[in-house]
Amino acid sequence: MTQQYVAAIDQGTTSSRCIVFDGDGAVVTVARREHRQIFPRPGWVEHDAGEIWTAVTEVVGEALRSARIGADRLAAVGITNQRETTVVWDRDTGAPVHNAIVWQDTRTGPALRLLAERHGEDWFRERTGLPLATYFAGPKLGWLLENVDGLRDRAERGEVLFGTMDSWLIWKLTGRHVTDVTNASRTMLMNLHTLDWDPELLDALGVPAAMLPEIRSSAEVYGRATGGALADVPVASALGDQQAALFGQTCFQPGEAKCTYGTGSFLLLNTGGTPVASEHGLLTTVGYRIGDQPATYALEGAIAVTGSLVQWLRDNLGLISTAPEVEELARTVDDNGGCYIVPAFSGLFAPHWRSDARGVIAGLTGYITKGHLARAVLEATAWQTREVVDAMNADSDVALRRLRVDGGMTGNELLMQFLADVLDVPVIRPTVAETTCLGAAYAAGLAVGFWPDLATLRQQWRQDAEWLPDMRPADRDRELANWRKAVQRTLDWEE
Numbered sequence: 001m002t003q004q005y006v007a008a009i010d011q012g013t014t015s016s017r018c019i020v021f022d023g024d025g026a027v028v029t030v031a032r033r034e035h036r037q038i039f040p041r042p043g044w045v046e047h048d049a050g051e052i053w054t055a056v057t058e059v060v061g062e063a064l065r066s067a068r069i070g071a072d073r074l075a076a077v078g079i080t081n082q083r084e085t086t087v088v089w090d091r092d093t094g095a096p097v098h099n100a101i102v103w104q105d106t107r108t109g110p111a112l113r114l115l116a117e118r119h120g121e122d123w124f125r126e127r128t129g130l131p132l133a134t135y136f137a138g139p140k141l142g143w144l145l146e147n148v149d150g151l152r153d154r155a156e157r158g159e160v161l162f163g164t165m166d167s168w169l170i171w172k173l174t175g176r177h178v179t180d181v182t183n184a185s186r187t188m189l190m191n192l193h194t195l196d197w198d199p200e201l202l203d204a205l206g207v208p209a210a211m212l213p214e215i216r217s218s219a220e221v222y223g224r225a226t227g228g229a230l231a232d233v234p235v236a237s238a239l240g241d242q243q244a245a246l247f248g249q250t251c252f253q254p255g256e257a258k259c260t261y262g263t264g265s266f267l268l269l270n271t272g273g274t275p276v277a278s279e280h281g282l283l284t285t286v287g288y289r290i291g292d293q294p295a296t297y298a299l300e301g302a303i304a305v306t307g308s309l310v311q312w313l314r315d316n317l318g319l320i321s322t323a324p325e326v327e328e329l330a331r332t333v334d335d336n337g338g339c340y341i342v343p344a345f346s347g348l349f350a351p352h353w354r355s356d357a358r359g360v361i362a363g364l365t366g367y368i369t370k371g372h373l374a375r376a377v378l379e380a381t382a383w384q385t386r387e388v389v390d391a392m393n394a395d396s397d398v399a400l401r402r403l404r405v406d407g408g409m410t411g412n413e414l415l416m417q418f419l420a421d422v423l424d425v426p427v428i429r430p431t432v433a434e435t436t437c438l439g440a441a442y443a444a445g446l447a448v449g450f451w452p453d454l455a456t457l458r459q460q461w462r463q464d465a466e467w468l469p470d471m472r473p474a475d476r477d478r479e480l481a482n483w484r485k486a487v488q489r490t491l492d493w494e495e
Helices: 049-067 109-119 121-128 137-147 151-156 165-174 199-205 241-248 307-315 325-330 370-395 413-423 435-448 454-460 473-488
Strands: 005-011 015-021 027-034 074-081 087-090 160-163 178-180 214-216 219-224 234-240 257-261 265-272 283-288 296-303 340-342 360-362 403-406 427-430 463-467
Touching: 005 049, 005 165, 005 435, 015 049, 015 435, 027 049, 049 165, 074 165, 074 241, 074 435, 087 165, 109 121, 109 137, 109 199, 121 199, 137 151, 137 199, 151 160, 160 165, 165 178, 165 219, 165 234, 178 234, 219 435, 234 241, 234 435, 241 257, 241 265, 241 283, 241 296, 241 435, 257 370, 257 435, 265 283, 265 370, 296 370, 307 325, 307 370, 325 370, 325 413, 340 370, 340 473, 360 473, 370 413, 370 473, 403 413, 413 427, 413 463, 413 473, 435 454
Parallel strands: 005 074, 074 234, 178 214, 257 403, 403 427
Antiparallel strands: 005 015, 015 027, 087 160, 219 234, 257 265, 265 296, 283 296, 340 360, 427 463
């Protein structure tokens, strides 16, 4: 029999990728294209959905050519995506009516304050598991409906469609208007308990039901691609990128956790078949749902700025010319010199949820060099993770004993060691670092029988590297106290 493969499309915040995997879950080939970041005003972030679709078609074709296979050799294709980024497009022409509003965008702050006054934050959290924050898709959709001429009337007539990036790509590939339960759980429009759109939430946010996609599981055949390089291939999974990484890390048991280090960083803890309400600033979200099985839930700590802080050091300050150089520069000094960088560029996410915060560099003296700044940039990622882990330990019955990590920043050995030091637990990196794509591939493969069950996927997981804590408790406590002082300096900046 001719060897078969599974492909995954990863539509991310800064780029789109396609990775082809073999039956052992090994990477066969990777293709990647960046897309523009559009900043119309301070705090606003947009993407061109048409540009993203073009990039996706290009990387799919490139990946298949590189693997020297055609669509007939693909058992299925899965999709993973930047979550919360909001697209509205014309049902007939397929043309986006406006740039996509990205998850980092903060323009919905005033609308959220009105919602808090009318309903109270707990009303939303009880239904959705989410705080009232600029992060989520539903309020972004509300902004588009209020600010794009004639859009609300068109939406009520069913002439335009809404979706997160998974919906946009599935629609472009198959003509089907669907989303999966993980992405739907990030809109503030889905009831976390019924796993369906909630009429009261739609009414509160002013969203017509006619424009919403059908909510489906994370692993099932939504349809077959109608043309292009993927013609007739089953489109068989969709998972928000962080849930896909949880799945790719095979965190299938309650109590297992992973953190993905990319543009932002996201720590997810599997809580099993019951949603756990957080009392410490975490999100309650759907982890995944396989076919008609019950959903698996997760607690999530979302950190807005980690890898993008390294990009800021490179692009805005010019202290490095490539992202990997940050480790070399940071190693020119022995410590941070008393300098701390809190990158609250779009406010603070978990566990603070303070949209009024803005970034600070604290502890500056004449002693500080660019090496100290580079080290403070890396340490900011670890300290933000520590805050999320502390919140997760407070919410969960079982304290975190080890952390599985993935994403581009895990190649930074200095950061990984510092992370183990501040968390005081082992940090483990898998052999296949592309766990977001792997999770989408695994879910698609399960949907079509390419892999038989979760146990098979778990057996394929392999450890690549491990870092053990090596910091004196007194040093850890002192540095944590200084970090917390720096965080306090970010608050109450925006009125």
